[in-house]
Amino acid sequence: MQKEILNYFYNYYVKEFFLEIVSPAHCVVCGKKLFDSNFICESCKNKIIFNEYPLISREEVVYYYGMTRYTGVMEELIKKFKFNGYKALSKFLSSIIINFIKTNNIEFDFIGFVPMSKMEFKERGYNQTYLLAKDVSFATQKPIIRSIYKIKETKKQTNLSKNERIQNLKDAFVIKEAIMGNILIIDDVYTTGTTAKEITHAFKKVLKNGNIYFIALSQTFN
Template sequence: MRRNFLTSYLLDILFPRFCIKCGREGLYICSDCDIFTSEAPPVCPSCGMPSIFGKTHQSCYINKKLDGLTSIWDYDSVIRDALRSIKYKGLFHITEELIERLISVMTKNPEQFTKFISLLEDKDVIITFVPIHKYKKKQRGFDQAEILANHIAILGNKKPIKLLERTRQTQSQFGLDKKERINNIKDAFSFVGEINIKKVIIVDDIWTSGATMQECCRVLKEVGIKEVWGFTLARA
């Protein structure tokens, strides 16, 4: 998981890290600017109210919805800037630093992440991601959710598997209300994995309304996958 010395050294020469907030060299989020990150409390992905481990409340569960959601930080301040820098400036090495931080968040509060960690370590669980459209990937050069899924999978000693394909280009979800987001993303994914998968963790960078991830979950459950858990670095 950890970068070895040589890779680390080369990376730092090629891509010196500067704090996203204050510009100091060394880390993307320096120790002083760490105070601008806030951890996201676990909530039910259906109603957004507090829930143990981020499990969907029994009363909120509707057919083919996510079974739960794990998010690490609130999507604001320096975390928002970090995720935007990955997506729009191509600074995807920030992901590695965020993964190091995520490990320390989880170690500090292991009870909150019990369910997620047990899924990560479950041999029946496949790690996958919310894909961007292949044209967008070609244009951007990478898929940030795929990169993130690679790192998350390593934590569980796994390799991520692509289970979904974006079959059409969708309008940006930005500025749309929840209903418009659901319509915009409807039928935008198709299943490209193998049958006989039991459980999945689906990875993305940000949870906003949840429309995209719930739609991915629906497609996964349509093919018979029993349990689908969402993971995002940040939650808006």
């Protein structure tokens, strides 16, 4: 228990302080010195590859989007944001989502995110999709649905096959309130679609009327 508390303190406070206050302002991708706190230079921004056709699929009331290609600069940004404590990258990454929903006139009433289990949160110290959701909520003035839970401890998805991923996440999410209106769900990476399908399935159970827009910041291509 003491070790878990120390890990949480380090991930959430010490590392954050070092990355945002103590460390010099350099691009997290190429190392170029910056004169602002955006963590990424203009040259690296311009190397991000946006999907020409971001709509991945549509199933009844659910729309699935992937905005960028998970490669190069975007892959490195997301990995640092997700695994290395660069929480401040949320501002830049969420701006991509915000621009997308405004440009495409996506209308929604509530914002959802992909929850973590208690054990996963203890290990990482924060939920990167919730940070993105917070920034989108602030920019759009739409409320975040907080009654979203991951009730099942699961294996890491990275090295699992598609069928293993499906079984791994089956019935992992639950939403504990009825919802009436359009929902925007935010995630970082769309790989096989297993997480997307499972979380939207959970939302469909409580959705009384409306559409679901699942938006992933990036998408893998095999």
